[in-house]
Amino acid sequence: MNATALDVYRCSKRFRSRKGTAQALQDVTFQVPEGARCGLLGPNGAGKSTLIRILANLLRPDAGQITVLGHPLRWGRHAYKRQVGFMLEDLALMERLTGREQLELAAQLYGLPPDQAAARIESLTRPFEVATALDRWIETYSNGMRRQLAFLLALLHRPRLIVLDEPFEAMDAQAIEAAIDLLHAHNREGATLLISSHRLDKLERLCDYLVVLHRGRVRFAGPIADFCNHLPEADTLEAAYLGWLRAG
Numbered sequence: 001m002n003a004t005a006l007d008v009y010r011c012s013k014r015f016r017s018r019k020g021t022a023q024a025l026q027d028v029t030f031q032v033p034e035g036a037r038c039g040l041l042g043p044n045g046a047g048k049s050t051l052i053r054i055l056a057n058l059l060r061p062d063a064g065q066i067t068v069l070g071h072p073l074r075w076g077r078h079a080y081k082r083q084v085g086f087m088l089e090d091l092a093l094m095e096r097l098t099g100r101e102q103l104e105l106a107a108q109l110y111g112l113p114p115d116q117a118a119a120r121i122e123s124l125t126r127p128f129e130v131a132t133a134l135d136r137w138i139e140t141y142s143n144g145m146r147r148q149l150a151f152l153l154a155l156l157h158r159p160r161l162i163v164l165d166e167p168f169e170a171m172d173a174q175a176i177e178a179a180i181d182l183l184h185a186h187n188r189e190g191a192t193l194l195i196s197s198h199r200l201d202k203l204e205r206l207c208d209y210l211v212v213l214h215r216g217r218v219r220f221a222g223p224i225a226d227f228c229n230h231l232p233e234a235d236t237l238e239a240a241y242l243g244w245l246r247a248g
């Protein structure tokens with residue numbers, strides 16, 4: 001049996017503001033086996049980004065235990081940081097660096113020797129439009145190029161777990177294809193994937209495992225085939241998901 005890459009147990013998060021409270025996550029429990037290509041699905045406001053921000057240690061859960069690659073997640077500690085690559089909703093790029101400088105800086109932080117970093121940057125960026133703009137300030141990038149750069153930053157250090165929040169948003173068709181190919185290649189080399197996206201057609205091609213959140217709760221976690229078997233008449237993941245939502 002596979003080891004567990006990600007173990008989330010009874011994780012809850014409530015946001016409080018003057019206008020009231022929002023229970024973003026409630027007793028969220030699921031596991032992702034090592035080597036899985038896991039899609040994270042759910043309607044707007046289901047809690048996907050909140051969960052990913054908690055995994056990235058940017059947000060403190062109110063309750064719950066999370067284990068990432070065998071390390072318990074502790075608030076403010078980054079025991080596993082070098083083994084996980086994140087692309088978050090807030091891309092947090094450094095506008096007055098060039099794309100190459102941003103990639104080199106990250107490579108340095110991850111301890112890649114400069115010659116290896118240069119070769120890695122060259123091969124990673126080659127299929128993407130951002131390769132033509134690596135020596136320009138990030139400030140001048142289009143939205144799609146910014147997202148390509150953020151995506152490549154998540155993969156740069158060959159992490160064992162890759163966690164991406166809406167990676168395909170604003171990417172053109174060619175970039176999406178290149179991104180899917182790269183993710184498959186990293187998965188073949190052993191990386192586990194957790195990818196939140198509303199692009200169900202892309203997730204269907206990429207993923208073999210699914211976690212579905214709805215109003216902050218886990219409504220399904222398991223192989224995609226099991227999810228689709230609930231609605232045998234649906235011939236795509238999108239049709240199965242829409243049918244599942246309709247059934248309430």
Ligand SMILES: Nc1ncnc2c1ncn2[C@@H]1O[C@H](COP(=O)(O)OP(=O)(O)OP(=O)(O)O)[C@@H](O)[C@H]1O
Nearest residue numbers: 015017022024042043044045046047048049050051
């Ligand atoms: N900083 C915040 N303050 C208050 N409420 C928040 C905050 N962040 C998220 N929420 C609320 O938490 C809930 C979950 O939001 P979250 O962004 O995690 O959903 P999501 O599944 O990523 O949605 P989407 O698909 O629209 O990106 C929503 O009700 C949202 O309004």
